[in-house]
Amino acid sequence: MATRSACKRRSAAERFPEQVLPSQTPPCRRHVGSPLLTWLRVLRHTTGVLCSCPRHSRTREPVAKVPGSLLALVLFLIAGAATAETAREIQVVQIRLSMSNAYLVNGSSRPVLVDSGSRNDLPRLGEALAREGVRVQDLAAVILTHGHADHAGLAAEIRRRSGALVIAGRGDRSMMNTGANDPVTPTSFAARMILLLPLDDRYEPFQADVEVDDELDLAAFGLPGRVRTMPGHTPGSLVVLLDDGRAFVGDMILGGWLNGAVLPQRPNEHYFHMDVARNGANRAALARQPIRQYLLGHGGPVSRESVRAAFRLDGDSGGEAAVAAPLNPAINARGQAVAND
Ligand SMILES: [Zn+2]
Numbered sequence: 589m590a591t592r593s594a595c596k597r598r599s600a601a602e603r604f605p606e607q608v609l610p611s612q613t614p615p616c617r618r619h620v621g622s623p624l625l626t627w628l629r630v631l632r633h634t635t636g637v638l639c640s641c642p643r644h645s646r647t648r649e650p651v652a653k654v655p656g657s658l659l660a661l662v663l664f665l666i667a668g669a670a671t672a673e674t675a676r677e678i679q680v681v682q683i684r685l686s687m688s689n690a691y692l693v694n695g696s697s698r699p700v701l702v703d704s705g706s707r708n709d710l711p712r713l714g715e716a717l718a719r720e721g722v723r724v725q726d727l728a729a730v731i732l733t734h735g736h737a738d739h740a741g742l743a744a745e746i747r748r749r750s751g752a753l754v755i756a757g758r759g760d761r762s763m764m765n766t767g768a769n770d771p772v773t774p775t776s777f778a779a780r781m782i783l784l785l786p787l788d789d790r791y792e793p794f795q796a797d798v799e800v801d802d803e804l805d806l807a808a809f810g811l812p813g814r815v816r817t818m819p820g821h822t823p824g825s826l827v828v829l830l831d832d833g834r835a836f837v838g839d840m841i842l843g844g845w846l847n848g849a850v851l852p853q854r855p856n857e858h859y860f861h862m863d864v865a866r867n868g869a870n871r872a873a874l875a876r877q878p879i880r881q882y883l884l885g886h887g888g889p890v891s892r893e894s895v896r897a898a899f900r901l902d903g904d905s906g907g908e909a910a911v912a913a914p915l916n917p918a919i920n921a922r923g924q925a926v927a928n929d
Contacts, residue, residue, distance in 0.1 A: 693811065759824030829879070835883065841890065
């Protein structure tokens with residue numbers, strides 16, 4: 589389901605000039621309503637009203653069949669109520685799985701999971717959720733920071749069990765549709781050695797329910813914050829930014845060494861990125877945002893101060909960002925890298 593159109597990219601570039609964004613495409617009439625339809629679908633799911641997911645119905649129907657203005661009015665009123673409740677403190681629980689972290693995020697609505705873990709992590713995930721009084725079937729959504737197997741590996745299974753909406757970056761569509769990692773660029777000698785190991789990078793393929801190619805407001809999930817695309821670690825990498833200053837950044841930063849087993853709160857470069865320089869540019873861009881804590885895919889959490897010190901992000905100049913943009917390929921509408929002119 590293509591839920592966000594290329595039309596939004598112009599405004600995104602204007603709002604976030606420091607980020608390397610996909611190629612610019614002027615707005616078109618046909619896609620002007622897409623963000624609204626995405627919003628409606630999220631609201632239908634969180635409220636259960638006319639939702640077509642497995643949790644609420646036996647069949648899935650295209651978003652385009654959403655009823656008319658009366659339902660839209662009701663849903664927007666509900667959305668307004670959800671937004672009004674977002675002053676509550678958001679609870680975040682780090683769940684350490686076999687290869688990576690997942691996060692249980694509880695706002696004023698049903699719980700949301702950030703990242704799902706590897707395909708063999710279901711028992712461990714279920715136990716961790718149970719300790720928090722949450723069942724897998726209670727989840728309203730799974731937000732994937734990216735499509736690598738240790739982050740997206742359980743997404744299809746969780747959706748099957750809960751009807752949770754799977755939210756992911758459009759740029760990682762091909763990875764998720766095939767259930768296998770794309771090629772990556774190692775960032776160190778150790779990383780090159782890791783690539784020689786017979787790692788299991790496959791998982792059950794799926795299609796995301798909501799594909800983000802710009803930004804998605806999380807108010808419908810009772811969460812004051814948003815999801816934003818930041819291609820770099822992968823073509824469809826997302827960050828989840830809560831208004832309270834916490835940011836889920838996936839593999840943009842690695843916590844410590846040995847996959848977070850040693851000194852997990854010391855920020856490091858991750859072993860692999862699709863585009864190392866672009867990932868650095870994103871990191872510099874985020875350092876200029878009011879983020880106080882970074883929640884990572886491996887190890888962590890890490891503080892704002894430690895990130896700025898580890899990557900020498902001094903002041904607003906953002907040294908890495910200044911040099912990264914011209915070196916990187918653009919990402920077209922399908923999330924594929926294309927050469928710069
Ligand atoms: Zn990754």
